[in-house]
Amino acid sequence: MLIGELACQTGSTTKAIRFYEAQGLLPPPARTAGGYRDYGEDANARVSFIHAGQAIGFTLGELREVIAFRDHGQTPCAHVAALLEHKAKEVDVRLAELVELRKTLQGLRDRAAHLDPADCPPASVCHLILPNLPVQKHNIGRIVNG
């Protein structure tokens, strides 16, 4: 199977598959006489695994770790379970931040409805946006591939 067919079957792209190989997520495949990558059937499962992992918020780096366990002859289940715990906590943190941000935004929308633009002081650009608003955490973070 050439790279294009693998990409097609997995809903991926040839670029992505070469990238996964470069990142150590896919083993370097055999080559045809002409130098083309020649994949076996198991490649399909590997690429699907990568996509499934990305869908639940794993980075390629994390998936590489998981795959490394397999390549060392170990079951990656325990490591995956640990990653799941960590991810869940991460998501909880993000959720809390987002809920807080949502409240702040709602408060500002209410303010916007009551303040008169004519009273907006030029020096501070806009009176809708003021310091000391209750959002100090900065980002939401990428949980699943960007």
Place this chain on the structure above:
Amino acid sequence: MLIGELACQTGSTTKAIRFYEAQGLLPPPARTAGGYRDYGEDANARVSFIHAGQAIGFTLGELREVIAFRDHGQTPCAHVAALLEHKAKEVDVRLAELVELRKTLQGLRDRAAHLDPADCPPASVCHLILPNLPVQKHNIGRIVNG
């Protein structure tokens, strides 16, 4: 006021302030005889405005738009209000995605507790991570500066 003092007063850095200027968020300040940036008191409010905007999830690009209204002699309130609406919707979407992801992760943690690593088939790397899991949206996105 030199750039270091402005940075200190606003809790920013000289790099960041020069960056804001390069991005059109701060007007090019006067210069001393020696070529140093020489800020007036209003610069303080501008930088604080930028930080406040970032804290509620505005990108520098969005803040530049807001500032542009002021620089064109208009009140930016209406535009800010529109941005707030948009941001709030964005956050709602992220929240929904994250909640869904959180559920999926919880389901996988439960599965991990019941599956035996000895049954994990090497071909698919790990039986904890399977396709068709109910998370299709990909990223959480940055809402506030990273």
Place this chain on the structure above:
DNA sequence: CTTGACCTTACAGTATAGGGCAAGGTGTAG
């Protein structure tokens, strides 16, 4: 023999918000 689809590598660019470092000028204190 040529066309076209497919493949190869390598380099650059995307978005965001700066940080790090180099090489050098300025200004004040001792």
Place this chain on the structure above:
DNA sequence: CTACACCTTGCCCTATACTGTAAGGTCAAG
């Protein structure tokens, strides 16, 4: 005169997961 703090510009680097483009090789069909 020298040390030292501060300033200048300019260029590259960070993370993530690729995509785009260039320049060229392979292979089957017509």
